[in-house]
Amino acid sequence: MRSKSFYALALFFGLYVLFLYGPMIAIFILSFQGPDGGLTFPMNGVSLFWFEKLFSGGGIVNIGAAFVRSLKLGLVVMVVTVAISVSAGLAFRKSFRGAAALFYIAVASLIVPSIITSLGIALEFRLLDDLMKAYGPDWLAETHTTFMGLFTSGLGAHLTWTLPFGLLIMFAIFNRFNPAYEEAARDLGATPWQTFRFVVLPIILPR
Known part of the structure; x- marks a missing residue:
């Protein structure tokens, strides 16, 4: 038999989940409104009219183009995050001035x-x-529009979320990394790049 506190906490958790996902569930249900429907209950008919408008590109948002842009940005963010995280993990293996602040x-x-x-x-x-x-050169200032774009401000915004997680993961990996493998590679005549490519990188890759 479960205690009353279990059911009370389960009810509280259920309400919390409903609070988080309730608006999204409501929007999903309302998306099946008829052509004359809106964001209100009760629903005015049931149809796939708004999905057709969305995927046809005739609405306000071109979902196909938006998906392609998001995919491109995601790939660039992934590559940059991995490159910076691995480099930072290697750098933080040795103490240097300002490491804590950085x-x-x-x-x-x-x-x-x-x-x-x-x-x-x-x-x-x-x-x-x-x-x-x-202060920019005249030839560049005349043609310049804005630095705010997909691979500038958009990339920077995404990196503020992905980099901390990438750094923390790489710090945890390198804290458990045995430097004896690198020493053995150097003793066998491997260059620093060969040591990283054939020893360090295969060990730190996800499995």
Whole structure:
């Protein structure tokens, strides 16, 4: 027999999940409205009219183009995150001046509210736009539109979320890494690049 507290906590958890996912579930149900329906209950008919409008590209958002842009950005973010995280993991194996400050700056986005980080990124790239218009070369300032784009501000915003996780994972991996493998490779005449490529990288790759 379960105690009353179990059912009370289960009810609280259920309400919490409903609070998180309730709006999304409501929007999903309302997406099956008829052509004359809106974001209101009761539903005015049932159809796939709005899905047809969405995938035909005739609406406000071209879902196909948006998916392709997101896929491109995701691939670039993945490559950049892996490259920086592995490099940082190798660098932090040795102590250097400012290592602690650099570490806390790198993971600060996990603590700072996302709205603050987003506003900071927007202001930063807007400032770059102003600097380009004020102090940039004439030939470049005339054709320049904005630095805010998919692979500039968009890439920076995504990296503020992916880099801290990548760094923490690589720090954990290298903390358990046995340097004897590298020493053995160097004793056998391997160069630093050969040691990284044939010894370090295969060990740290996910399995």
